[in-house]
Amino acid sequence: MKEFSTAKMDETTKMITIIVLLFLILFPISSFFFEPPKPAISIVSFILMYGVIFISYGFIPKRIAVSTDQILIKNLFGSVVINIKEIETFGTLDKIGLNLRTAGVGGLFGYFGYFNGKDVWYVTNTKKKVKMILNSGKVYMISPENPDDFVKEVQKRKNELG
Template identity: 80%
Template sequence: MKEFQTAKMDDRTKIITIIVLLFLIFFPISSFFFEPPKPMVSMTSFVIMYGVIFISYGFIPKRIVVSYNQILVKNIYGSVVININEIETFDKIEKTGFNLRTFGVGGLFGYFGYFNGRDVWYVTNIHKKVKITLKSGKIYMISPENPDDFVKEVQQRRTEMV
């Protein structure tokens, strides 16, 4: 079993994170000073916006592990298990391109959730992505700190299983 670090945020993701965090932190605080005071609106915006921060932070992959027959992507909410024998194609992707966020987080701490319809992303650095396409057609996109070593490790496991 080999563990890989999640990639550190790229510059664009850092900038988006800083801007969104500033808004999400300071808007609810400033709403307490609106005239006329609306405490219910202020408290609701406080709970929602701070909730967005904590929920988004929880999606950051804490561990990416390659075992003999599985890839495990673990975050606070649980684990995603990808069976190596179900992988059809496996590629390192460096280009960013246009991606449509279907449902998920698009820049705050990274890119997590559904993109381009069915693709499942756990990406913290858009320049260090690995695209995993399963035989079922499902696509996972993850971002280990060293994608080349990750690809080599998974390729080695795939050849051992054959």
């Protein structure tokens, strides 16, 4: 099994993350100083906003691995296994284009979840992306640190499988 590290955040994603984190961290703290005091709102906002940070961070792929016949994408909440035989087309992408986030995270630590209806993204760097389209039409987008090496490894395994 060959391991691939997740790509470090690109500049745009870093900026979005910093701005959103500042808001998510500072707003709940500042709400304790509102006049008149509303402790229930302060506590609820604290729980919700810190929960958003934790959940978003949990979606970052901690492990991307290619075995003889599968690709594993693992984050804090579970694993996604893609059978290499089921991949119809795959390759690196230079541009991200316009995409609609339908469910998930759109910038805080990366882009995770469902985009464009059914595309599943695990992207931390929009400049280092690999798009995989399965025979079923389902699309997976990931961002390993070395996308070209990842594509070569998957191609090698795909050729070995026939």
